[in-house]
Amino acid sequence: MTAAALETRNLTRRFGGLTAVDDVSMTLASGRLNAIIGPNGAGKTTFFNLVTGELRADAGSVTAHGVALTNLPPHRIVRAGVSRTLQIKSVFGGLTVADNVRAAVMAHEGVMSPFRSILSYGAISRRVADLIAEVGLERYADTKAQTLSYGDVALLELALALANEPKLLLLDEPVCGMGPQETERAVAKIKDVARRTDVVIIEHDMEVVFSIADHILVMAQGAILAEGTPAEISANAKVQETYLGAAEDED
Amino acid sequence: MSAAVNRAALLVLAAALLAVPQFLPLLNAGFWTNVVTEILIWSLLATSVNLLFGYVGLLSFGQALYFGFGMYGAALAVTHWNAGFWGGTLAGIVAATLMAVVAGVLAVRLTWHYFAIITVVFSLIFYFAAMSAKPITGGDDGLSFSAPPVFDAFGLKLTLADTVTQYYVVLGLTALCYGLLWLILRSPLGLRFEAVRENDRRARLIGINVYLCRLTAFILAGAVAGLAGALFAFFGRYASASYMFYHVSGEATVWAIVGGVGTLLGPLFGTALLIVFRELVSTVWENYLFAVGALTVLVVMFAPRGLAGLWSDGLAKLSGRSASQPDPQAGAAEAPR
Numbered sequence: 289m290t291a292a293a294l295e296t297r298n299l300t301r302r303f304g305g306l307t308a309v310d311d312v313s314m315t316l317a318s319g320r321l322n323a324i325i326g327p328n329g330a331g332k333t334t335f336f337n338l339v340t341g342e343l344r345a346d347a348g349s350v351t352a353h354g355v356a357l358t359n360l361p362p363h364r365i366v367r368a369g370v371s372r373t374l375q376i377k378s379v380f381g382g383l384t385v386a387d388n389v390r391a392a393v394m395a396h397e398g399v400m401s402p403f404r405s406i407l408s409y410g411a412i413s414r415r416v417a418d419l420i421a422e423v424g425l426e427r428y429a430d431t432k433a434q435t436l437s438y439g440d441v442a443l444l445e446l447a448l449a450l451a452n453e454p455k456l457l458l459l460d461e462p463v464c465g466m467g468p469q470e471t472e473r474a475v476a477k478i479k480d481v482a483r484r485t486d487v488v489i490i491e492h493d494m495e496v497v498f499s500i501a502d503h504i505l506v507m508a509q510g511a512i513l514a515e516g517t518p519a520e521i522s523a524n525a526k527v528q529e530t531y532l533g534a535a536e537d538e539d
Numbered sequence: 540m541s542a543a544v545n546r547a548a549l550l551v552l553a554a555a556l557l558a559v560p561q562f563l564p565l566l567n568a569g570f571w572t573n574v575v576t577e578i579l580i581w582s583l584l585a586t587s588v589n590l591l592f593g594y595v596g597l598l599s600f601g602q603a604l605y606f607g608f609g610m611y612g613a614a615l616a617v618t619h620w621n622a623g624f625w626g627g628t629l630a631g632i633v634a635a636t637l638m639a640v641v642a643g644v645l646a647v648r649l650t651w652h653y654f655a656i657i658t659v660v661f662s663l664i665f666y667f668a669a670m671s672a673k674p675i676t677g678g679d680d681g682l683s684f685s686a687p688p689v690f691d692a693f694g695l696k697l698t699l700a701d702t703v704t705q706y707y708v709v710l711g712l713t714a715l716c717y718g719l720l721w722l723i724l725r726s727p728l729g730l731r732f733e734a735v736r737e738n739d740r741r742a743r744l745i746g747i748n749v750y751l752c753r754l755t756a757f758i759l760a761g762a763v764a765g766l767a768g769a770l771f772a773f774f775g776r777y778a779s780a781s782y783m784f785y786h787v788s789g790e791a792t793v794w795a796i797v798g799g800v801g802t803l804l805g806p807l808f809g810t811a812l813l814i815v816f817r818e819l820v821s822t823v824w825e826n827y828l829f830a831v832g833a834l835t836v837l838v839v840m841f842a843p844r845g846l847a848g849l850w851s852d853g854l855a856k857l858s859g860r861s862a863s864q865p866d867p868q869a870g871a872a873e874a875p876r
Binding site: 340342361362363366367371372374378379380381382383387390391392394395396399400401402403404405406409448449451452 | 722723725726727728729730731733734736737738740741742743744745746747748749
């Protein structure tokens with residue numbers, strides 16, 4: 289059996305008196321689409337921030353595909369093959385779509401010559417074109433990212449996250465704020481990517497989660513509440529009570 | 540179309556700058572040759588601010604420190620080590636670069652107002668140090684020296700005492716500096732700079748070492764300010780700690796912003812506009828700085844991308860009118876690459 293896509297041991301992070309991630313140990317297997325759900329404030333995004341090195345852990349360890357990531361700086365973790373997208377879509381607004389992707393590919397390739405034109409790298413330019421085509425933004429290659437629609441920004445961000453040929457891709461609420469059509473397009477893309485890369489998503493849209501996830505992990509108050517297949521999770525009484533049921537009551 | 544216009548404008552600019560020492564005396568304005576020399580030198584200090592603010596998003600109010608190190612590097616090398624013009628210039632650049640390494644290692648850990656404050660603090664510390672180290676720096680009085688010849692071989696002797704020679708030497712070095720920066724800013728390193736400016740969190744998440752990237756830009760900016768300082772020392776045959784004071788930094792920041800940060804040549808035009816303005820108005824009105832202040836506020840309010848922004852917007856509008864399609868190249872002047 290190959291190493292787990294993502295494994296944490298006793299991962300803990302406190303903010304003052306609040307323990308946002310509380311002694312979390314989990315093993316997310318490779319080769320399936322994993323989802324993390326849970327009410328707001330459950331510690332899901334903090335958990336991602338610990339994995340990608342944007343926050344330092346107070347205790348515990350993180351391993352992805354057998355590579356220890358604990359407390360490495362973010363850029364080193366990216367180079368180790370872990371990418372992520374953010375809840376609030378984050379791209380380089382003042383740069384064109386092509387330069388956005390080019391920056392990511394060049395960072396991945398470690399290219400930083402100070403005197404060659406960025407356009408003189410043939411192989412990189414081809415890879416940039418491929419990535420743009422993969423997310424279907426060919427028409428906008430020379431458009432500044434800040435003028436794209438929300439759904440297109442999300443696709444561009446995905447292209448940036450794919451530029452390092454990630455072995456593990458973390459998606460933080462990938463369809464949050466999208467219309468039905470955009471959601472459909474994004475979900476299709478995520479399924480497609482999950483065929484060759486291990487994916488972990490955080491998502492609030494239960495319809496999306498239960499339709500694409502192979503394995504679901506429920507977090508509440510910084511800890512893991514339950515774990516299992518979509519069928520097991522929807523039948524779990526504890527989950528019903530603290531999360532799924534409660535959400536329905538509120539509606 | 541705008542790309543072609545920009546190329547033509549650049550040629551006109553180059554031709555005009557080359558013709559300055561021949562043309563201005565015809566108008567009986569030979570004195571202005573020295574003003575243009577001064578503009579070229581100071582534009583490098585504004586460029587140093589621009590490299591940080593316009594390309595990696597760090598607003599520095601302390602670039603005069605590296606200008607001062609450039610001045611003293613050149614002046615001390617000439618007075619104590621008998622360095623020539625080129626040795627002195629190199630000494631100025633090296634001194635400023637080393638200072639930028641030391642300050643940068645600490646300063647670029649911070650961003651925004653924290654970064655701005657620490658750059659001011661650094662320049663104040665060394666300003667007061669230079670002021671009190673009178674035996675070395677001359678303090679307030681400064682250090683006068685006589686400029687060594689630029690070239691003295693094969694029976695040909697070029698000296699800065701000749702205004703025209705001095706102009707061409709400064710123009711040559713300034714152009715060389717802009718040329719190198721142009722290469723750098725269109726390279727993978729330049730793209731990294733812009734990625735960091737646009738979004739440092741995302742830059743980290745695509746694998747860029749943001750700290751190292753900012754430090755590189757900081758050191759580069761220090762070297763450019765050092766060249767400016769060295770040239771200004773030779774231009775005035777004089778180095779003084781008063782040029783390390785933070786109002787000199789502030790002036791450079793204003794020139795850069797009025798000209799348009801994030802564009803290679805914007806700061807040159809900002810510097811030119813405000814220095815010409817100063818030369819014209821200060822002779823008739825001693826409180827001309829009020830007018831400079833008002834002009835700056837107007838630019839920031841109505842043309843936040845500075846003169847360069849006005850230029851590229853104007854071009855976009857013109858090309859939009861001539862060919863109903865908006866030109867995809869619009870803004871090429873803004874992001875030279």
